[in-house]
Amino acid sequence: MTRHETAFADLEAAFPGRIERGEAVRAQHGAGDSWHPAALPDAVFMARTTEEVAQAVKLCAAHGCPIVPFGAGSCIEGQVNATQGGLCIDLSQMAKLLRVSPEDMDCTVQTGLTRQALNEELRATGLFLPIDIGAHATLGGMASTRASGTMTVRHGTMADLVMGLTVVLPDGQIVRTGGRARKSSSGYDLTHLFIGAEGTLGIITELTLRLTGIPEASKAGLYSFPSIEAATQTVVEALQFGLCLNRIELMDALQVKAINAYNKTELPEQPTLLVDLAGSEQQVDTDRDTFDELASENGAELHPVATPEDYSKVWALRHSALYAARGLRPGCKSLSTDVCVPVSELPRILAETSADLDAEGIIAPMHGHVGDGNFHLVMLFDEEDAAEKARVQAAHGRLVERAIALGGTATGEHGVGLGKKSYLEAEHGAGLELMKVLKRAVDPANLMNPGKIFDL
Amino acid sequence: MTRHETAFADLEAAFPGRIERGEAVRAQHGAGDSWHPAALPDAVFMARTTEEVAQAVKLCAAHGCPIVPFGAGSCIEGQVNATQGGLCIDLSQMAKLLRVSPEDMDCTVQTGLTRQALNEELRATGLFLPIDIGAHATLGGMASTRASGTMTVRHGTMADLVMGLTVVLPDGQIVRTGGRARKSSSGYDLTHLFIGAEGTLGIITELTLRLTGIPEASKAGLYSFPSIEAATQTVVEALQFGLCLNRIELMDALQVKAINAYNKTELPEQPTLLVDLAGSEQQVDTDRDTFDELASENGAELHPVATPEDYSKVWALRHSALYAARGLRPGCKSLSTDVCVPVSELPRILAETSADLDAEGIIAPMHGHVGDGNFHLVMLFDEEDAAEKARVQAAHGRLVERAIALGGTATGEHGVGLGKKSYLEAEHGAGLELMKVLKRAVDPANLMNPGKIFDL
Numbered sequence: 078m079t080r081h082e083t084a085f086a087d088l089e090a091a092f093p094g095r096i097e098r099g100e101a102v103r104a105q106h107g108a109g110d111s112w113h114p115a116a117l118p119d120a121v122f123m124a125r126t127t128e129e130v131a132q133a134v135k136l137c138a139a140h141g142c143p144i145v146p147f148g149a150g151s152c153i154e155g156q157v158n159a160t161q162g163g164l165c166i167d168l169s170q171m172a173k174l175l176r177v178s179p180e181d182m183d184c185t186v187q188t189g190l191t192r193q194a195l196n197e198e199l200r201a202t203g204l205f206l207p208i209d210i211g212a213h214a215t216l217g218g219m220a221s222t223r224a225s226g227t228m229t230v231r232h233g234t235m236a237d238l239v240m241g242l243t244v245v246l247p248d249g250q251i252v253r254t255g256g257r258a259r260k261s262s263s264g265y266d267l268t269h270l271f272i273g274a275e276g277t278l279g280i281i282t283e284l285t286l287r288l289t290g291i292p293e294a295s296k297a298g299l300y301s302f303p304s305i306e307a308a309t310q311t312v313v314e315a316l317q318f319g320l321c322l323n324r325i326e327l328m329d330a331l332q333v334k335a336i337n338a339y340n341k342t343e344l345p346e347q348p349t350l351l352v353d354l355a356g357s358e359q360q361v362d363t364d365r366d367t368f369d370e371l372a373s374e375n376g377a378e379l380h381p382v383a384t385p386e387d388y389s390k391v392w393a394l395r396h397s398a399l400y401a402a403r404g405l406r407p408g409c410k411s412l413s414t415d416v417c418v419p420v421s422e423l424p425r426i427l428a429e430t431s432a433d434l435d436a437e438g439i440i441a442p443m444h445g446h447v448g449d450g451n452f453h454l455v456m457l458f459d460e461e462d463a464a465e466k467a468r469v470q471a472a473h474g475r476l477v478e479r480a481i482a483l484g485g486t487a488t489g490e491h492g493v494g495l496g497k498k499s500y501l502e503a504e505h506g507a508g509l510e511l512m513k514v515l516k517r518a519v520d521p522a523n524l525m526n527p528g529k530i531f532d533l
Numbered sequence: 534m535t536r537h538e539t540a541f542a543d544l545e546a547a548f549p550g551r552i553e554r555g556e557a558v559r560a561q562h563g564a565g566d567s568w569h570p571a572a573l574p575d576a577v578f579m580a581r582t583t584e585e586v587a588q589a590v591k592l593c594a595a596h597g598c599p600i601v602p603f604g605a606g607s608c609i610e611g612q613v614n615a616t617q618g619g620l621c622i623d624l625s626q627m628a629k630l631l632r633v634s635p636e637d638m639d640c641t642v643q644t645g646l647t648r649q650a651l652n653e654e655l656r657a658t659g660l661f662l663p664i665d666i667g668a669h670a671t672l673g674g675m676a677s678t679r680a681s682g683t684m685t686v687r688h689g690t691m692a693d694l695v696m697g698l699t700v701v702l703p704d705g706q707i708v709r710t711g712g713r714a715r716k717s718s719s720g721y722d723l724t725h726l727f728i729g730a731e732g733t734l735g736i737i738t739e740l741t742l743r744l745t746g747i748p749e750a751s752k753a754g755l756y757s758f759p760s761i762e763a764a765t766q767t768v769v770e771a772l773q774f775g776l777c778l779n780r781i782e783l784m785d786a787l788q789v790k791a792i793n794a795y796n797k798t799e800l801p802e803q804p805t806l807l808v809d810l811a812g813s814e815q816q817v818d819t820d821r822d823t824f825d826e827l828a829s830e831n832g833a834e835l836h837p838v839a840t841p842e843d844y845s846k847v848w849a850l851r852h853s854a855l856y857a858a859r860g861l862r863p864g865c866k867s868l869s870t871d872v873c874v875p876v877s878e879l880p881r882i883l884a885e886t887s888a889d890l891d892a893e894g895i896i897a898p899m900h901g902h903v904g905d906g907n908f909h910l911v912m913l914f915d916e917e918d919a920a921e922k923a924r925v926q927a928a929h930g931r932l933v934e935r936a937i938a939l940g941g942t943a944t945g946e947h948g949v950g951l952g953k954k955s956y957l958e959a960e961h962g963a964g965l966e967l968m969k970v971l972k973r974a975v976d977p978a979n980l981m982n983p984g985k986i987f988d989l
Contacts, residue, residue, distance in 0.1 A: 180769050180877035181906075203773075223718040234716050236725075237693060252963045258873040259905040260690050261942035262679040262729055264949055264957055264986055265968045269692075269725035273718055290775045313636050317659075319746045319812075356775075360816055417714040421636035449715040450637075486717035493720055501720055507708045511975070512721045518974030519967070530720055 081163060084140035085120050088164070091132060096164075097121040106147050106157065106165040110212070112412050113155035113495050118145055118165035125170055127243055127251060127282040134280065135249030137164050143527050144247075146276040148189060148215030152222060153413050154494025156275050160528050166280060168217055174198045175283065183240060183257060185285045188217025195286075204288040207232035209324070210490075211396055217281040222492035223273035227324040227395075230316075230448030231355070232289060234490070236272050243283035244271050247520040257285060270515070275492050276526040278519045292355035295323065296365055297388045300352065300377040301345040305329065305431075306424040307375040308348045312447050313420055314371045315352075320364040323355035325448040326395055329427070332402065332442035336394050339401035344394075345378065350447075351395050395444075402442040402455035410460045412469055414496070416480035417451040417489030426483055427452070430476050437472050451489035478503065493530045501531055537619060540596035541576050544620065547588060552620075553577040562603050562613065562621045566668070568868045569611035569951050574601055574621035581626055583699055583707060583738040590736065591705030593620050599983050600703075602732040604645060604671030608678060609869050610950025612731050616984050622736060624673055630654045631739065639696060639713060641741045644673025651742075660744040663688035665780070666946075667852055673737040678948035679729035683780040683851070686772075686904030687811070688745060690946070692728050699739035700727050703976040713741060726971070731948050732982040734975045748811035751779065752821050753844045755836040756808065756828045757801040761785065761887075762880040763831040764804045768903050769876055770827045771808075776820040779811035781904040782851055785883070788858065788898035792850055795857035800850075801834065806903075807851050851900075858898040858911035866916045868925055870952070872936035873907040873945030882939055883908070886932050893928050907945035934959065949986045957987055 089096045097103070098120050107117035124130045137144050143163030150157055159165055168189040177184040179202045186195060191213050196205045208219065210226035218224075220242070225234035232238070241255030254267035271278055302308040308327055315322060327350055328336070334346045352368060354361045369379055382391050403411050418426050427443065434441050434456075445452025454476065458469040477487045477500045487493070487500040501509050513533060516523070523533055545552045553559070554576050563573035580586045593600050599619030606613055615621055624645040633640040635658045642651060647669050652661045664675065666682035674680075676698070681690035688694070697711030710723035727734055758764040764783055771778060783806055784792070790802045808824060810817045825835055838847050859867050874882055883899070890897050890912075901908025910932065914925040933943045933956045943949070943956040957965050969989060972979070979989055 178875065178877060179773075181875040182772065183875070223716075223722075225716055229716060233693075236716075236722065237689075246967070250963055252967055253961075254964055256942055256960075257875045257940035258907075258936075258942040258945065259876070260679075260681055260685060260692075260873055260907060260945050262944045262946050262948040263942045263953065263960055264729070264965070265734075265971060266679075266692065266722075266725040266729055267961075267964050267967060269722040270971075273720070273722055278721075290773060292775070316638065317635075317746060319748070357816070357819065359819065360813070363813070363815065417716055419634065419637040419639070419713045420715070421634060451714075451716060480714075484713035486712055486714045486719045488718045489714065489716050490718050492718040497719065504712075504719055505709075505723075507706055508710055508723050509720070511702070511708055511723060514974050515721060515726075515971065518970050 081119055081140060081142040084137055084142035087136045087140070088122065088133060091136060092122065095122060106167060107159060109150050109152035109155060109157050111153045111155055112410050113158055116158040116160040118159035119162045121165045121167055123167045123170050127245065130166060130245045130280055130282050131249045131251050133164065133166055134245050134247065138248055138522065138524060141522060141524065143524050145526050146280045148218035149191060149213055151212035151214045152218065152494060153491045154496040156222065156492060156494040156529055158495060169215065171282065177202060179204060181257065182288045183285060184288060185283060186216055188282050188284065189215050191215055192219065199288065203291050205291055206238065206286055207289045208235060208238065211399060216284050220272050220281055220284055221275050223490065225490045227326060227446055229446055230325055231323050236269060238287045239268060239272055239284055240287055241285035242268055242271055242281050244279040244281055246279045247522070247525045255285065275494065275529050277516060277529055278525060294358040294361045295353060295355045295388065296361050297382040297391050298352045298365060298368060299380040299382055299391055300350045300372045301347040301380065302350065303347070303376045305348045305427045307377065308350050309423045309447060311350065311372050311375045311377065315368055316420065316448060318367060320368055321354050321356040321360050322352065322448060324353035326351040327445050327447040327452065328398065329443040332398060332444045335401040335405050335442050336397060339397055339404045340394055342394065351391060398444045399455060405440055405442065406457045409457045412456040412458065412473055413453060414456065414473055414476065415451060415453045415489050415491050416477055416485055416487060417449060418480050418483045418485030420447065420450040422483040422485065423447060423450055426479050429479060433472055433475060437468050439469055439472055449489065450485065495529065498531055537575055537596060537598040540593055540598035540620070543592045543596065544578065544589060547592060548578065551578060562623060563615060565606050565608035565611060565613050567609045567611055568866050569614055572614040572616045574615035575618045577621045577623055579623045579626050583701065586622060586701045586736055586738050587705045587707050589620065589622055590701050590703065594704055594978065594980060597978060597980065599980050601982050602736045604674030605647060605669055607668035607670045608674065608950060609947045610952040612678065612948060612950040612985055614951060625671065627738065633658060635660060637713065638744045639741060640744060641739060642672055644738050644740065645671045647671055648675065655744065659747050661747055662694065662742055663745045664691060664694065667855060672740050676728050676737055676740055677731050679946065681946045683782060683902055685902060686781055687779050692725060694743045695724060695728055695740055696743055697741040698724055698727055698737050700735040700737055702735045703981045711741065729948070731950065731985050733972060733985055734981060750814040750817045751809060751811045751844065752817045753838040753847050754808045754821060754824060755838055755847055756806045756833040757803040757836065758806065759832045761804045761883045763833065764806050765879045765903060767806065767828050767831045767833065771824055772876065772904060774823060776824055777810050777812040777816050778808065778904060780809035782807040783901050783903040783908065784854065785899040788854060788900045791857040791861050791898050792853060795853055795860045796850055798850065807847060854900045855911060861896055861898065862913040865913045868912040868914065868929055869909065870912065870929055870932065871907060871909045871945050871947050872933055872941055872943060873905060874936050874939045874941030876903065876906040878939040878941065879903060879906055882935050885935055889928055889931055893924050895925055895928055905945065906941065951985065954987055
C-alpha cells in the first residue's frame with residue numbers, strides 16, 4: 078500500500094489492466110544509466126496517446142500523486158528515478174513519425190521515437206536529424222535534457238533543432254508551443270521553457286524537429302598530439318577558419334588506452350583528435366588539407382582515414398569510449414559526468430583536473446566534444462570502498478566548481494537530475510530562485526518529476 | 534500631476550536632475566517607428582549602469598509605477614509606447630562593448646549598443662554579429678523582440694546568438710542567465726525566457742553574444758522571375774542543396790517598382806530574388822553556378838552582380854525597400870507588418886494575399902526573407918480616410934489569420950507589441966494562458982511594459 082492508492086484506483090478504472098504494479102516492471106523504470114541508487118515508482122503506465130497522458134496526469138493531479146515521465150531510461154543523472162514514488166508514465170510506445178515535409182526540411186514525431194529510429198525512417202528523404210549522441214535515447218527525453226552530442230559544433234543542440242512541442246501540463250491541459258515557421262516573435266518562448274526542464278514543468282508528447290540534408294561528402298581524420306594544449310589550440314584555429322567541421326572530438330591518453338584495450342587497436346596513446354568534415358567533395362578535401370596543416374603545425378602525427386570502412390571504424394571507436402572506459406576497472410561503478418567551458422579555457426581546466434585526479438589516484442578517462450568546450454569524465458570507483466567513493470565525489474565537485482569559475486556550466490548535455498543539483502546556486506545565483514518561481518507557477522503542487530534539478 | 538508623483542519624487546532624490554519631465558523628451562520616447570498612436574511616458578530616465586536600472590526599478594516597484602524600457606525606438610509594433618504612462622528607462626547611453634574573446638568568438642555588450650556600432654568595434658578582430666536588420670536598433674531591443682533580418686537563413690536569429698543576459702527583474706533584482714559556454718543543460722532556459730518578451734518580464738542590461746568570422750568571399754546575384762511560385766521553388770531547391778546562402782530575399786513586382794522610382798534604377802518590375810553567397814572563394818563560385826542553374830531552370834533572367842561596387846549597390850537597394858515602399862504614396866501612413874510561414878506555403882499565402890489586396894485596392898509592396906518563410910508588407914493608407922484605414926486593418930487581419938492557418942506565426946521578427954495582441958489566442962491557444970501564468974509569476978504587479986504582448 079502506498080499513499081497514492083486512491084489515484085491508482087482511479088487510473089485502473091480509466092485504463093483497465095494497464096496500471097502495472099509488479100516489482101519487475103517497476104524496477105525497469107526506477108533508474109537510468111547512472112551511479113545514482115534506483116528509486117522505484119509505485120506504478121507504471123504505458124501511454125499510447127497525448128490524450129491518455131493528459132488523462133493520467135489529471136487523475137494524478139486530483140490525488141496529489143507524483144508523476145515521473147520515462148522514455149528510454151538512458152539518462153545519466155537520475156532524471157527518471159522516482160525518489161518520491163508515484164506514477165511513472167512510460168512514453169516508449171508513443172514512437173510514430175507523424176509527418177515529414179521534405180520541402181520544409183522538418184518533421185513531427187511522437188515523444189518516444191528514438192533518434193536512431195527517426196533517422197532510419199527518414200533515410201529515403203535524404204534528410205536526417207543531426208544530433209549524434211551515444212545513447213539510444215528517445216527524442217522527448219533528448220529535448221528534456223537539452224541533449225547535443227558530437228555534431229553540435231555544426232548543427233547545434235536539441236534547443237536549436239526543436240521548432241515546436243506538444244506538452245501535457247501538470248494540470249492535464251494540453252499546450253502546443255512553437256510551430257512550423259522557421260522563426261517567430263510571437264510572444265514568450267514556451268518551447269525553450271520545456272527544453273531542458275527534465276519533465277519538471279510538463280510532459281513532452283510530440284516534437285516538431287528541424288532536419289538537415291545528408292551531406293554530399295564526409296571525411297574523417299585522426300590526429301595524435303604531443304599535448305592537450307596543442308590539440309585544443311588546433312580546435313580554436315579550425316573554428317576560426319570556419320572549416321566545414323561536422324564533429325571534432327578529443328580523447329586524452331588514458332581514454333585512447335582504454336579504447337585500445339577494449340577494441341584491440343593500436344592507436345598511439347596520446348591526446349587525440351577525431352575530426353569529421355562534411356560538405357561538398359571539393360570543400361571537404363580543401364578543408365581537410367587545411368586541417369592537416371593546422372594540426373601538423375601544432376605537432377600532430379596524422380593517421381590516414383582513407384576509406385568509408387576506415388571512416389566507420391573510427392567513429393565506432395569513438396562511440397565505444399564509455400564502455401571502454403568502464404572496462405579499465407571491470408566490476409567497478411562509474412560516475413559519468415560532463416561540464417562545458419569556453420573553448421579557450423579547455424587547456425587550463427583539463428590540466429588542473431588531470432593534476433587533481435593524479436594526486437587523488439583516481440582513474441578517469443576523458444573524451445569530449447571540444448568544438449563546444451564540452452567534455453566527459455568517466456570516474457571509476459569501487460562501490461564497496463566508501464572512502465574511494467567519497468574521494469571521487471569530492472574530485473567531481475571540484476571539477477564542476479572549476480568549470481563554473483571559468484565561465485562554464487555544471488553540465489553541457491547530461492542535465493541536472495539528482496547529480497548536479499548542489500551546483501546550481503553557484504552557477505546561477507539569483508537565477509536559481511527565478512527557476513523556482515517558474516516551477517511554482519506552472520506546477521504549484523510540485524507533482525511533475527519532483528526533486529529533480531532543484532528542491533523546493 | 535500624475536498618479537506616480539511619489540515615485541518620481543523618490544527617483545529625483547536618488548538621481549538628482551536626471552528624471553526628465555519635459556514634453557520634448559517625453560515625446561521622443563512615446564512612439565517607435567510605427568502607425569500606432571504615440572503614448573508618452575510621464576518621465577524619462579537615462580540610465581548609465583545595470584545598478585542604476587535596478588535602483589530605478591526598485592523605486593518604481595515600491596510605488597506601483599509602470600516601467601517602459603527604451604533603446605533606439607526603432608520598434609514597429611508600439612513596444613515602447615507608454616500606454617499606461619509611468620517611467621521610461623532609456624538605455625541608449627549604456628552602449629559599451631565590455632569584452633570580446635576572439636578565441637571563443639564571443640563578446641559581452643551593454644544593452645544600448647547598436648549592432649552597427651558593435652560591428653564597427655569588432656572590425657579589427659575579423660568577427661561580426663551576423664544579424665542584418667534594416668533598423669539602427671540596440672542589441673537589447675533586438676533581443677527583446679527576437680529580431681532576425683536577412684542573414685537568418687544562415688546564422689539564425691537573436692534567439693540563436695544570445696548566449697547569456699543580465700536582466701533587472703520587476704522587483705529590482707539583478708539576474709545573470711546563461712553564460713560563456715557554447716551549450717548547457719543546467720536547469721531552465723532563463724535566457725530564452727527574456728528573448729522576445731519585449732521587456733514585459735524584466736529589463737535586459739547586458740548581453741553575451743556569439744560572433745562569427747567575416748567570410749573569405751561573398752558574392753551576390755539578382756534574378757527576375759516570371760512568377761512568385763518560380764522564385765519560391767528556386768528557394769526551396771537552394772535550401773535542399775545546402776548552398777552556402779547568406780541571404781536570400783524576395784521582392785514582388787510592386788516592391789521592385791517602388792525601388793526603381795526611389796533609387797532611379799531600371800530593374801525589371803517582376804518578382805525578384807536577391808541572393809548572397811558567402812564562404813571560401815571556391816565554394817562561393819561553385820554554389821553561385823549551381824544557383825544560377827536552379828534559377829534558370831525556373832525561368833529566371835540573371836542580372837550580373839560582378840564587382841564589389843555592384844554588390845554594395847544591390848544590398849543598398851534592398852535596404853531601401855521600406856522607404857521606397859512609403860514613397861509610393863507620399864504623405865501616407867504605412868502599416869508595416871510581417872508574418873512567417875513554412876517556406877513551402879509561401880506561394881499560396883502570397884497568391885491569396887495578393888488577390889485580397891487587389892480586390893480591396895490596397896497598395897502594399899512585399900519584400901521578405903524567404904529562406905525563412907518570412908515576409909513583410911508595407912500597407913499604405915491615408916490616415917484622414919477612416920474607411921481606407923479600416924479596410925487596411927481588416928486586410929492585415931486576414932493576412933495574419935492566413936499565416937496562422939498555414940502553420941505559421943503572426944510575426945516573424947517584429948514582435949507583438951500593441952499591433953499583434955489580438956492574434957495570439959488564435960496562434961497559441963492554451964499557450965497564451967501559460968504565457969500569462971509566467972508573466973504573473975515574474976511580474977505580479979504588472980509593472981514591466983504593461984499591456985504589451987497581451988492584456989492581463
